[in-house]
Amino acid sequence: MLENLQVNVKIKLSVLWTAVMFCYVYGDYFELYTPDKVEGLLKGVNILDTPFKLFSAAVVMAIPAFMIFLSILLKPKISRWLNIVFGTLFTLMMLYIIYSSLTSWYAFYVLLAVLESFITALIVWYAVKWPKVVRKQ
Numbered sequence: 001m002l003e004n005l006q007v008n009v010k011i012k013l014s015v016l017w018t019a020v021m022f023c024y025v026y027g028d029y030f031e032l033y034t035p036d037k038v039e040g041l042l043k044g045v046n047i048l049d050t051p052f053k054l055f056s057a058a059v060v061m062a063i064p065a066f067m068i069f070l071s072i073l074l075k076p077k078i079s080r081w082l083n084i085v086f087g088t089l090f091t092l093m094m095l096y097i098i099y100s101s102l103t104s105w106y107a108f109y110v111l112l113a114v115l116e117s118f119i120t121a122l123i124v125w126y127a128v129k130w131p132k133v134v135r136k137q
Contacts, residue, residue: 009126017064020119021064021065024061027112070082071083079127080128083123084124086123087127088120091117094120097109101113
């Protein structure tokens with residue numbers, strides 16, 4: 001029989017945020033291979049066409065990166081709350097991306113967004129179900 005160790009919820013959440021980040025990075029990387037993407041970037045035609053939009057995108061992408069270590073370092077109450085809030089927010093964002101990316105060239109993006117939605121929903125689930133301390137009386 002194989003041993004199945006209990007993994008602390010903080011580690012589970014951190015690992016899930018790491019998996020989400022890999023999906024984000026691969027999705028953005030693979031997008032470079034879609035038709036006219038590189039030419040548009042070279043000509044300055046893209047969705048992040050202003051400093052404010054680029055900064056906003058950086059802030060949005062910094063959140064999952066920070067959640068990787070905040071999930072471990074923060075006190076459980078704060079970590080739980082942040083994981084529920086940001087997990088829900090990113091699940092909703094990915095569901096919108098699924099809806100808005102339904103084309104043959106973006107099937108890879110939809111696949112990754114489905115995975116991201118599932119992972120961020122798991123983050124919310126684990127945070128909501130965070131084990132409570134049982135005090136002996």
